[in-house]
Amino acid sequence: xxxxxxxxxxxxxxxxxxxxxxxxxxxxxxxxxxxxxxxxxxxxxxxxxxxxxxxxxxxxxxxxxxxxxxxxxxxxxxxxxxxxxxxxxxxxxxxxxxxxxxxxxxxxxxxxxxxxxxxxxxxxxxxxxxxxxxxxxxxxxxxxxxxxxxxxxxxxxxxxxxxxxxxxxxxxxxxxxxxxxxxxxxxxxxxxxxxxxxxxxxxxxxxxxxxxxxxxxxxxxx
Numbered sequence: 001x002x003x004x005x006x007x008x009x010x011x012x013x014x015x016x017x018x019x020x021x022x023x024x025x026x027x028x029x030x031x032x033x034x035x036x037x038x039x040x041x042x043x044x045x046x047x048x049x050x051x052x053x054x055x056x057x058x059x060x061x062x063x064x065x066x067x068x069x070x071x072x073x074x075x076x077x078x079x080x081x082x083x084x085x086x087x088x089x090x091x092x093x094x095x096x097x098x099x100x101x102x103x104x105x106x107x108x109x110x111x112x113x114x115x116x117x118x119x120x121x122x123x124x125x126x127x128x129x130x131x132x133x134x135x136x137x138x139x140x141x142x143x144x145x146x147x148x149x150x151x152x153x154x155x156x157x158x159x160x161x162x163x164x165x166x167x168x169x170x171x172x173x174x175x176x177x178x179x180x181x182x183x184x185x186x187x188x189x190x191x192x193x194x195x196x197x198x199x200x201x202x203x204x205x206x207x208x209x210x211x212x213x214x215x216x217x218x219x220x221x222x
Contacts, residue, residue, distance in 0.1 A: 071119060073212035074182065075108040077101030079190040094139070094193055101188045107145060107173045108184040109156060109212060116180065120218060121173035122211045125165045128204035136204040137196040141166040143208075145173055146186040156183035159219070162191065165208070171218040172210075 079099040089096050107121055123143055128136040143165050145158030156175050163170035173185050 070110075071113050071116075071212065071214060072110045073108075073121065073210060074110055075106065075184075076123075076208070076210040077105050077107065077188040079188075081190075081192055094195055095197075096191060096193045098189060098191045100190075103187075106148075106184045106186070106188055107156075107210070108182065109173070109175060109179075110182040111175055111180055113214065116175075116177065117214065118177050118179060118216055119175040120171050120213060120215050122169045122213075122218075123163075123165045123172045123208055124169040124211075125167070125208045126206040127167070128206040130200065130202050130204055134200050134202075134204075136199055137194055138166060139193045139195045140164045141190065141192045143172050143188065143190050145188045148183050148185045151181060151183060154178055154180050154183060156185055158185045158187075162189075169211075174217055176217075 078101060081097040081099050109119065109121065111119060125141045125143075128138060141164065142162040143159075144162035147158050148156040156173055156179055159170075159172050159174075163172060165172070172188075175183065
């Protein structure tokens with residue numbers, strides 16, 4: 001079971017998530033030459049053996065691959081609920097905000113488990129609070145994900161309908177037996193409903209915890 005936490009939700013001002021499981025690369029060249037004016041040193045530096053030196057290269061990749069096998073949660077989305085009129089509606093005294101994650105910031109899984117029987121990704125959202133401890137009266141926070149593109153016959157599936165993940169865990173992505181390789185869902189949309197108006201102005205933040213585990217569909221009837 002693999003968990004990814006640190007998605008920052010902010011309502012009425014901003015909401016951000018921080019998650020990265022990306023390659024890191026660096027290069028260093030360490031060569032020392034003697035610049036002394038001593039004739040013997042100058043002669044030595046002109047010899048063939050002193051016209052060669054070795055630098056250092058380094059690269060590191062995190063995640064599963066076809067050779068080592070394994071199952072990894074590489075990325076998870078963030079959401080920014082702002083007060084743009086196009087994203088904020090009021091109906092029957094219920095305020096609702098919607099937010100979509102960027103195209104390159106989706107649930108992404110790398111699966112190279114031999115004889116894999118599939119995997120699931122679940123999510124759970126916390127309350128949204130201010131620094132002074134004030135809590136936003138959120139009635140629900142739903143997450144909807146769309147099926148990813150098929151890559152060489154492999155595909156990761158989204159949830160068939162929006163799931164309320166506020167203070168409870170539900171499935172938000174599914175990889176079946178044909179879900180090998182590195183795959184991403186295509187789109188993620190969150191909707192948040194607030195039932196009261198008497199909350200303090202300011203920025204409210206929370207977290208969404210995503211968990212990847214091997215297993216079968218939790219909601220086959222949906």
